[in-house]
Amino acid sequence: MSNLVESLSNSKTPNVPNWCPGCGDFGIWSAFKLAAQKKGWDSSNSAIVAGIGCHGHMVNFVQITAFEGLHGRSLPVASGIKMANNNLNVFSFSGDGDSLAEGCNHFVHTARRNHDITLILHDNAVYGLTTGQTSPRSPKGYVSKSTPAGSVEEPLNPLTMAIASGATFVAREYAGNIEQISELLIAANEHRGFSLVVILQPCVTFNHMYTHYFFQKNTYYLDKTHDITNKLHALEKSMEWDLNKIPLGIFYKVESPSYEDQIPVLQSGALGMRNIEVRNISDLYKGFA
Amino acid sequence: MPNAQSKTSLNPNVFTFKIGGEAGFGIMSAGLNFAKVATRSGYHTFDYTEYPSLVRGGHNVMQISVSKDRVDSQYATTDFLVALNQETLNLHEHELIEGSGVLYDSDHNIDVSHLPSYVKTFELPLTHIIKEVNGSMVMRNSIAIGAALALLDGDLNILKTLIEESFGHKKNDVVSINHKACQIGYDYVLKEHAGDVKKILTPISGFTFNPDAPSLLLPTGNEAIALGAVASGMSFASIYPMTPTSNILHSLAPHQEKYGFVYKQPEDEISAINMAIGAAHAGARSMVATSGGGFALMSEGYGLAGITETPVVIIEGMRGSPATGLPTWTEQGDLRFVLHAHQGDFPRIVLAPGDVEEAFHASMLAFNLAEKYQTPVVVLVDKFICESHSSVAPFDYSNFKIDRGKLTLEKQDGYKRFAPSPDGISLRTVAGSGNHFVANSDEHDEIGYSNEEIENRNTQMNKRMQKLVTCSAQDMQAPVVYGPKDADVTIVSWGSNKGPILEALKVLPNVNYVHITWINPFPVEKLKQLLDNAKYLINIEANFSGQMHGLIKQHTGINILNNFVKYDGRPFYPEEIVERVKGI
Ligand SMILES: Cc1ncc(C[n+]2csc(CCOP(=O)(O)OP(=O)(O)O)c2C)c(N)n1
Ligand code: SF4
Ligand SMILES: [Mg+2]
Numbered sequence: 001m002s003n004l005v006e007s008l009s010n011s012k013t014p015n016v017p018n019w020c021p022g023c024g025d026f027g028i029w030s031a032f033k034l035a036a037q038k039k040g041w042d043s044s045n046s047a048i049v050a051g052i053g054c055h056g057h058m059v060n061f062v063q064i065t066a067f068e069g070l071h072g073r074s075l076p077v078a079s080g081i082k083m084a085n086n087n088l089n090v091f092s093f094s095g096d097g098d099s100l101a102e103g104c105n106h107f108v109h110t111a112r113r114n115h116d117i118t119l120i121l122h123d124n125a126v127y128g129l130t131t132g133q134t135s136p137r138s139p140k141g142y143v144s145k146s147t148p149a150g151s152v153e154e155p156l157n158p159l160t161m162a163i164a165s166g167a168t169f170v171a172r173e174y175a176g177n178i179e180q181i182s183e184l185l186i187a188a189n190e191h192r193g194f195s196l197v198v199i200l201q202p203c204v205t206f207n208h209m210y211t212h213y214f215f216q217k218n219t220y221y222l223d224k225t226h227d228i229t230n231k232l233h234a235l236e237k238s239m240e241w242d243l244n245k246i247p248l249g250i251f252y253k254v255e256s257p258s259y260e261d262q263i264p265v266l267q268s269g270a271l272g273m274r275n276i277e278v279r280n281i282s283d284l285y286k287g288f289a
Numbered sequence: 290m291p292n293a294q295s296k297t298s299l300n301p302n303v304f305t306f307k308i309g310g311e312a313g314f315g316i317m318s319a320g321l322n323f324a325k326v327a328t329r330s331g332y333h334t335f336d337y338t339e340y341p342s343l344v345r346g347g348h349n350v351m352q353i354s355v356s357k358d359r360v361d362s363q364y365a366t367t368d369f370l371v372a373l374n375q376e377t378l379n380l381h382e383h384e385l386i387e388g389s390g391v392l393y394d395s396d397h398n399i400d401v402s403h404l405p406s407y408v409k410t411f412e413l414p415l416t417h418i419i420k421e422v423n424g425s426m427v428m429r430n431s432i433a434i435g436a437a438l439a440l441l442d443g444d445l446n447i448l449k450t451l452i453e454e455s456f457g458h459k460k461n462d463v464v465s466i467n468h469k470a471c472q473i474g475y476d477y478v479l480k481e482h483a484g485d486v487k488k489i490l491t492p493i494s495g496f497t498f499n500p501d502a503p504s505l506l507l508p509t510g511n512e513a514i515a516l517g518a519v520a521s522g523m524s525f526a527s528i529y530p531m532t533p534t535s536n537i538l539h540s541l542a543p544h545q546e547k548y549g550f551v552y553k554q555p556e557d558e559i560s561a562i563n564m565a566i567g568a569a570h571a572g573a574r575s576m577v578a579t580s581g582g583g584f585a586l587m588s589e590g591y592g593l594a595g596i597t598e599t600p601v602v603i604i605e606g607m608r609g610s611p612a613t614g615l616p617t618w619t620e621q622g623d624l625r626f627v628l629h630a631h632q633g634d635f636p637r638i639v640l641a642p643g644d645v646e647e648a649f650h651a652s653m654l655a656f657n658l659a660e661k662y663q664t665p666v667v668v669l670v671d672k673f674i675c676e677s678h679s680s681v682a683p684f685d686y687s688n689f690k691i692d693r694g695k696l697t698l699e700k701q702d703g704y705k706r707f708a709p710s711p712d713g714i715s716l717r718t719v720a721g722s723g724n725h726f727v728a729n730s731d732e733h734d735e736i737g738y739s740n741e742e743i744e745n746r747n748t749q750m751n752k753r754m755q756k757l758v759t760c761s762a763q764d765m766q767a768p769v770v771y772g773p774k775d776a777d778v779t780i781v782s783w784g785s786n787k788g789p790i791l792e793a794l795k796v797l798p799n800v801n802y803v804h805i806t807w808i809n810p811f812p813v814e815k816l817k818q819l820l821d822n823a824k825y826l827i828n829i830e831a832n833f834s835g836q837m838h839g840l841i842k843q844h845t846g847i848n849i850l851n852n853f854v855k856y857d858g859r860p861f862y863p864e865e866i867v868e869r870v871k872g873i
Contacts (some may be wrong), residue, residue, distance in 0.1 A: 015738055044700070044723035047571065052730070059727050060738050063718045066727040067570050068739075069563065070593055076560040080567020080575075083551055085721045088571070109556040143746060206432060264546050271551060272572025272719055273698060275693050276522035279548055282502075284516060287454075289328050289503035 011036045015060045015146060022212070024175030025054060025199030029061055032091075033180035036064065039089075039186055046089040049078040051098030053129045054203075055122035058093045072102025075110040078117045079259075084272035086260040089189050090117040096137040097127045100156050104136070107158070111165035114193040116258035118185065121158055121196065124203035125210050132206035139209070159238035161257075162196045163231060164251050169195035170234065170252040174215040175202060187250070193258040200246070215246070222249040229254050296386045296407075296442060298366045299864050300795055304489050305364045306441075307352040307381060308433065310373030313345035318455070319430030320351030321507075321849060324678060326438060326447045327355045328507050331493030333680040335788065337363035337673070337860065342532070342616040348376050355489065361644065361679065361788035365864040369489075371373050371433050371443065373415075375399050390485070392437055392478070394429065409485060411440060411478055418473050427472045435471030436478040443490035445475050447498075471861055508784075510648045510674035514604055515540035516684065517652025518576055519548055522691055523602075525573035527553045527564040532616050533672035534578040534606035560585035561588030562601065569599045570728055572698065572719035574656050581623045582613065584838035586632040591665055595635025597728040598707070598717070598753065600666075603654035604652070607671040609858040618858025619672035621784055621831040624840070627667045628809055636756040637711075638666040639808035643787030645679045647806065653689055659693040661694035662756045663717050669808065671831070673785040673860040698722050709748055713755025757810045765807050767815035772801030778870055779803060779823035781849060783837055785860065792863035797870055805837070817845040825873060827851040 007233035011033045019025045019163050035041070043065040050056040052071035059066035069077045072173035078092040099107045099121055110117070124143065125137040133146035134153075141150040162170050169191040173181045181199060198220070202212045225231055226249075298305070298595045305324060312314050316694040317338055324334045334352045341347035352367065354360045355532050367384040370377070372393040378401065385391065387407045393399045395412035404410060413436050415429045422428075431452065438445050452467045479486075498504075508516065515537045518526065528538040541551045551568075555561040558579050565575035579587060584605050594601045607623045609615025627639050638658050642651040667795050695716045706726035708715050718724040727737030732749060734740040771791060777799040780790055783806070791801050805812070820826060820841070828849040833856045842848050853869050855861065 013738065042723070043725045047720040049567070057739070059729065063725055065722075065725055066729075066737070067597070067720070068727060068729045068731060069566075069597075070589055070730055073559065073563045073590070076555065076563035077567035077570070079560075080525070080527070080569075080573075081571045081720055082567075083553065083564070084568035084571035084573040085719075088721050089528065105556055106560055115504075147654060152668035154743070194728065263551060265549055265551050268549075270572070270721065271524050271549075272568065273709045273721065274524065274549070276524065276574055278686065278689055278691055279520050279522060281516050282683070283547075284519065284544065285503065285506055286500075288506040288508050288512065289325065289498075289500075 011042070011063045013061055013063050017061050018057060019054060020205045022204040023054070024124065024199070024203070025058070025122060027175035027178050028120065028181065028199050028201065029058060031178045032036060032062065032185060033186040034102060034178065034182040036062070038182065041089055045087070046091070047081050048091045048093065049074045049081065050093040050097060051103065053095035053098050053122070053127070055093050055095045055098070072098050073106065074098065075103060075106040079110055079115045080130060082115055082117050082260060083266065084269040086116065086266050087270050091189070092117060092119045094119060094121055095128070096121065096135045098124045099128065108161065108165045111162045111167035111194050111196070113259045114168055114256060116192050116194070116260050118188045118195040118197060120185070121198045123158070123198050124201045125155070126203050126207040128203045128206060138139070140143045142209070144206070157238060158196065158198055159224055159251055160235055163234050163238060167196050167252070168193035168254050168256050171196070171250040172198040172200065172248050174200040174219050174248060176212055176216060186221070191253065192261065193256055218244050219246045220246050222247050222251065228252055250258040298368065298386055299364060299867060300792065302356055302358065303360050303364060304350055304355045304368050305366060306355060306369045306437070307350060307367045308347060308371040308373070309350035309381060312340055312343055312347045312349040312626030314373070315427055315430050316349040317351055319434050320353055321446060321678065322451050323434055323437065324353045324507060325451055326443050327353070327490055328680060329447045329498040330444060330490055332357060332490070332494030333359050334507065335360045335362060335677065335679045337677050340617050348380065350381070355806070357493070357738050359680070362432070362791070362792040362863050363860070364703045366860045369437065371437055372399055373397065373429060373433065390440060392433060392440065411436070411482055413474060413477060418470065418477070421473065422466055422469045424466050424470050428467060431467045431471045432474035435474035438490065439475040439479045440482065440486055441489040442486050444492050445471065482678055504682065506683055507678045508645055508681065509536065509578065509676055509678050510645050510670055511536035511676065512540050513645045513649040514578070514652040514668065514670070517649040518656070519544065519550070520686055521574070521653040521656040522866065523576055524550045524575045524657060525565060525568035525575045526577070527555045527592050528563040528578045529555055529558050529561050529583060531580045531583045533608055533675040534580060534604055536675070537578045537604060558586035559589065562587040562603070565601050566590060566594050566597070569601055570720050572721070573612065574660070575600070576602040576604065578606070580606050580608050581610045581626060584623065584630065591637070592631030592633065592635055593730050594665040595631070595637065595753070596730055596732070598663040598715070599728060600871055602655045602659050603665055603667045605667055605669050606675045607669070615671065615858040619785070619831065619860050620856060620858060621671055622836070622856065623669065624808065624832065627669055634754065636662065636664045636753055637809055638662060638664065638760060639669055640666065641669045641784045641806055641808050642674070643784055643804055643806060644674065646681050648674055649684045653686060657692040658760070660696065661714070662760055663694065663714060664756060669784065671785050700724055705747060706737055707733065707735045707752070709752050712759040713752050714759065715752070759826070761810040765810050765812055767812045768806070768819060769804045770801055770819065771804060773799065775803070776801035776824070778825045778827060778873060779820070780827050780829055781805070782829040782842065783808070783821065786831065789861040789863045789866055793866035793870070796867060798856040800870055811817070811840065811844050813844045816841065817847065820845060820847050827853060827870065827873070828843065829853045829866065831861065
C-alpha cells in the first residue's frame with residue numbers, strides 16, 4: 001500500500017477532487033496515478049482525454065496534458081491525438097452515458113478501427129453529473145429521475161459490443177480494486193490496438209443498487225480456464241451478469257495490427273512533431289490542363 | 290435557367306458550348322476534355338455543370354465558356370449544343386440564338402424539326418458509328434466531341450492525346466477504339482458540313498502547350514482548395530463525404546504518402562471535427578471539409594475549438610438548403626450559419642473566396658490564420674465555385690511563409706497555456722511536448738483547469754475575443770473594387786457571384802463592383818467608406834433573406850435598398866445582372 005500513498009502525492013495537481021465522498025471515481029483516480037508512477041507516464045509521453053460527466057473531472061486532478069472535450073466525443077479526439085502522435089500513450093476517461101449514449105457511434109467505430117488507445121469507461125449505470133437519470137447501463141426497472149416508474153429499456157453491454165465491433169483488448173474491473181486496476185491499465189496501454197477497460201464504479205449518490213458492497217459481493221475473477229483469445233468464449237463471458245456472477249479481468253485479447261501501425265505516413269515518427277513547410281505542388285498540376 | 294429573351298449573346302467574345310445527356314454516361318468528363326482541348330489551344334475557359342443527386346439517370350449538362358481572354362462565368366445563351374438525348378434539347382433549346390449549332394444523336398430519335406431556321410443542326414448517327422468500331426455506349430461522348438471539334442475547327446490530335454492520358458493505364462485497344470471513334474465523328478460531320486465550320490477553337494498562333502509546365506491550369510474550386518492545403522503544409526484531414534466538397538477528399542487521399550499527411554474518413558462529421566481538433570492538439574495542421582448539413586453536426590466542435598483555442602480549418606461548401614435541400618445545386622444560405630453556429634461567443638475567422646484563384650490562396654492562408662489565432666477558420670465556398678473548372682495561371686505562392694504563430698514544441702519552465710496577453714494570443718504548445726496543460730471545454734484558468742470564478746471568466750473570455758481585434762489590425766483584407774473608381778452604380782456582393790458580376794461589368798461601363806472576401810472579422814471601416822461614396826448601391830446574393838445585406842446594415846448602418854436575391858439553386862447569370870442593373 002505504500003505505493004498507493006506515494007501515488008496520491010505525486011502526478012496529481014493542486015486541485016482537490018470534488019467527487020462525492022465514497023465515489024468510485026476516487027479508486028480509478030488512484031489506480032491511474034499508481035500506474036502512471038510505475039510506468040513514468042507524464043506530459044512528454046502521454047495524453048489523456050475525457051468526456052463530460054463526473055468522470056471527466058479527472059483532467060483536473062492528474063498532472064498529464066489533457067483534453068476535456070464534449071459530452072460523448074472523447075474517442076474521436078483521442079483518435080486524432082494518436083494519429084498525430086503515435087508515440088504517445090493515449091487514455092480516454094469516459095462514462096456510460098458519454099460512451100454508450102451520446103458517443104455510442106464513436107465507441108463502435110473506434111473499436112472497429114483498432115486505434116491504439118485505452119478507453120477507461122466509468123460504468124456507474126447512471127448519469128452522475130446531471131444528478132441521476134437513467135443511463136444505457138441502467139438495469140431494466142431502474143427507478144431514476146427520468147424513469148420514475150422504472151426504466152422499460154434493456155441495458156447495453158459495452159464488453160459484448162466492443163468484442164463484436166473489433167476491439168482487441170476487452171477487460172473489466174471494479175473501482176475498489178485499485179492495485180488490480182492499475183495493472184490492468186498498464187496491460188491495456190501496452191496492448192497495441194483499441195483497449196476497453198470497463199470499471200464498475202459505484203455512484204454513491206444516485207445509484208443505490210450498484211453499491212461498493214454489491215460489487216464486492218457479486219464479482220469474481222476469470223481464471224486460467226478462460227481462453228482470452230477465443231472470441232465466442234469471450235462473448236459468452238461478457239454476457240454473464242448475475243448475483244455472485246459478475247466476471248472481472250481480461251475477457252478478450254488478441255494481436256492484430258493497430259490503425260496507426262497500418263498507415264504508412266505514420267511510420268516515420270510523430271506527425272504533429274514534424275516541421276511544417278511550404279510544399280511544392282507543381283507535380284500535382286499534371287492533369288489540370 | 291433564365292430565358293434568353295434577346296436572341297443575341299451578351300458578349301460575342303465568349304463562345305458557349307454545352308453538352309447534355311443522361312447521367313452516368315460521362316457527360317462531365319467529355320465536357321472537361323472539350324475544355325482541355327480549348328486550354329491546350331491557348332484559350333481561357335470556365336465551365337458550369339448541372340446534375341441531379343443521382344449516379345445514374347436524370348439529366349447531366351455541362352456548359353463551357355471559351356474565350357481568348359479571361360472568362361469567369363457561364364452564360365444564359367448557348368452557341369453550340371451537343372444533345373445526346375431529347376431531354377437535353379427540350380431543356381436547353383430556348384438558349385439557342387442566331388447562328389447557334391446543334392449536334393444531335395440521330396440514332397436517338399431526337400426531334401429537331403421544330404427548331405428555328407436560324408439554328409443550324411448537325412446529325413450524328415452515334416449507334417451506327419459505335420457498331421462500326423465495335424465500341425461501347427460510353428464512347429458516344431468521344432465521337433460527339435470529335436464531331437464538335439470538326440465543326441469548331443478544333444485540333445483532334447489534342448483530344449486523342451487526352452484520351453491516351455485518361456485510358457493510358459488500360460489496355461491499348463481501349464485507346465485505339467476511342468481514337469477511331471472520335472476520328473469517325475470528326476470525319477462524318479466534315480464530309481457533310483465542311484462549309485459550316487466556325488473558327489472557334491483554331492489553335493492560337495504562336496501558342497504552344499507545354500504539358501510539363503502548362504501556362505493555364507483548369508482546376509475546380511475543390512481542387513484549388515486541396516492544392517492550397519497541401520501547399521500550406523496541412524498534415525491531417527478528416528472529411529466525411531458530402532456534395533459539393535467530396536472532391537476535396539478525392540483530391541487529397543491519393544497523395545498522402547508522397548506529401549506526408551493523413552487523410553481519414555471518419556464515421557460522421559462530429560467525429561471529423563473532433564479528430565481534427567485532437568490531431569491539432571497534438572501538433573498537426575488540421576482540416577475538415579463539408580457542406581451545411583455536415584457543418585450542422587460540426588457546430589458542437591466549432592465552439593470546442595474556440596474555447597480550447599485549437600486551430601482547425603473548416604471548408605464549408607454551401608448548397609441549396611435547409612436539410613438535404615438541393616444537394617447538387619448552389620446557394621449562399623449559410624453565411625449567417627457559420628457566423629452564429631454554436632452557443633455563445635468565440636473568435637471565428639470566416640473567409641469567402643470568390644473564384645478558384647482566391648480559393649487556393651484562402652485555403653493556404655486559413656492554415657496560417659488558424660495557427661496564429663489558435664481558433665477555427667472557416668473557408669466559405671459554394672457548389673458553384675467548388676465544382677466549376679476555371680482557367681488560372683499556375684498558383685503563385687512564392688511569397689507565402691508558414692506562420693504557426695506563438696508555438697513551442699520545447700519544454701518551458703512555469704508554462705501557462707492560457708496566460709493573458711495584450712493581443713489575446715497565448716504561447717501554444719502541443720500534447721507530447723512535456724508541457725502540462727488542459728485543453729478544456731469548460732471555462733478554465735491559465736493552465737486549463739476548470740474555473741468558474743468571475744474574474745477568471747472575464748479574463749479568459751476577453752483574451753479569446755481580443756484575437757479578432759488583433760486579426761482585424763494585422764490580417765484582415767479590405768474589399769476589392771473592380772471596374773471604374775467612379776461609377777453610376779455600385780454592385781456589392783461576395784463569394785462566387787464575383788464571376789458573373791465581372792462578366793456583366795464587361796458590358797456595363799459605368800458600373801463597379803465591391804467584392805467582400807472577409808466575413809469575420811468584417812472590414813467595417815473600409816466597406817463603409819466605399820459604400821458611402823457610391824452613387825447607387827445594389828446588393829446581389831444567392832439566398833432568400835439577403836444575409837449579406839443584413840450583415841452590412843448591422844456593421845455599417847447602411848441599408849442597401851436594391852437587393853437582387855435568388856435561391857433557386859442556380860448561380861447568377863451575367864445576363865440577368867445586366868438586365869437588373871439596366872432596369873435601375
Ligand atoms: C451535448 C450535451 N448534452 C447533454 C449534456 C449534459 N450532460 C452532462 S454529463 C451528462 C451525462 C453524464 O453521464 P455519464 O457519461 O455516465 O457520466 P457520469 O457523470 O456518470 O460520470 C449529460 C447528459 C452535455 N454536457 N452535453
Ligand atoms: S454523483 Fe455519483 S458519480 Fe458523480 S461524483 Fe457523486 S458519486 Fe461520483
Ligand atoms: Mg455514468
